[in-house]
Amino acid sequence: MRRLRLLLEYDGTNYAGWQRQAAAPSIQAILEETAASLLQEGVRVVGAGRTDAGVHALGQVGHLTTASALPVDRIREGLNALLPDDIVVREVEETAPSFHARRDARVRIYSYVILNRPRPSALLRHHVYHVHNPLDLGAMRSGAAVLEGCNDFVAFRVTGTPTATTLCTVEALQIDALRDDVVVVTIAANRFLRQMVRMIVGTLVRIGRGALAPDAVGGILGSRDNQRAGPAAPARGLYLMRVLYENDMMRQRARDIPQML
Numbered sequence: 001m002r003r004l005r006l007l008l009e010y011d012g013t014n015y016a017g018w019q020r021q022a023a024a025p026s027i028q029a030i031l032e033e034t035a036a037s038l039l040q041e042g043v044r045v046v047g048a049g050r051t052d053a054g055v056h057a058l059g060q061v062g063h064l065t066t067a068s069a070l071p072v073d074r075i076r077e078g079l080n081a082l083l084p085d086d087i088v089v090r091e092v093e094e095t096a097p098s099f100h101a102r103r104d105a106r107v108r109i110y111s112y113v114i115l116n117r118p119r120p121s122a123l124l125r126h127h128v129y130h131v132h133n134p135l136d137l138g139a140m141r142s143g144a145a146v147l148e149g150c151n152d153f154v155a156f157r158v159t160g161t162p163t164a165t166t167l168c169t170v171e172a173l174q175i176d177a178l179r180d181d182v183v184v185v186t187i188a189a190n191r192f193l194r195q196m197v198r199m200i201v202g203t204l205v206r207i208g209r210g211a212l213a214p215d216a217v218g219g220i221l222g223s224r225d226n227q228r229a230g231p232a233a234p235a236r237g238l239y240l241m242r243v244l245y246e247n248d249m250m251r252q253r254a255r256d257i258p259q260m261l
Helices: 027-039 072-082 137-145 196-209 215-224
Strands: 002-010 054-068 089-094 105-116 129-131 151-152 167-179 180-191 236-243
Touching: 002 027, 027 054, 027 072, 027 089, 072 089, 105 196, 129 196, 137 167, 137 180, 137 196, 137 215, 167 196, 180 196, 196 215, 196 236
Parallel strands: 054 236, 105 129
Antiparallel strands: 002 054, 002 089, 105 180, 105 236, 151 167, 167 180
């Protein structure tokens, strides 16, 4: 049996998220069905991050186990020939049998894209969050600085999502103006809670609009009350950019990761 590591890119617009759903299309289900057809065996694909409905990925990592002797380049090309156009397998490599895409991940890097101009975009409507009010990036950066380090992010997650711990270590949180009208919030952390990035972005947008003071973030963090944070920014602006592993020797701060625009 061979353990294969996949590097994946996808547009999440038409999917109910990564995880297989009973009555809705998912990235995981499409990948598993496609791999099963190509490899002629039952296949389970495990992802590094369970992206929500409408969330995109440029660097999702998954793994699968197969008895097939097909070379990895033929598996990559075979999968891409069978997959829909909005899912692409960028790389396939053979890895150690013990490799686990989710449990072995050390850092996940997400970017959130905001289109900040008076009018929306017809072409980018499924891929950015349109904010028509001018944003004060300095104020947003002041508020964001409080969130770096190890903190309890229970106030920045949606309710009804049980987890063993709500402690997360944010290694970097940066806000960049890529153009006059494009703002990107990039967050690198060891783990994320459900909709944590979107709740953080929603809070920072309130600060940027002047509806919330930058120094309010510390109080929200300490309150453990998710009614004070957010509201969660829409899923369409969120991208899983990269997943880093110990043996990659690529532990980098988010500012060292190239942006996608």
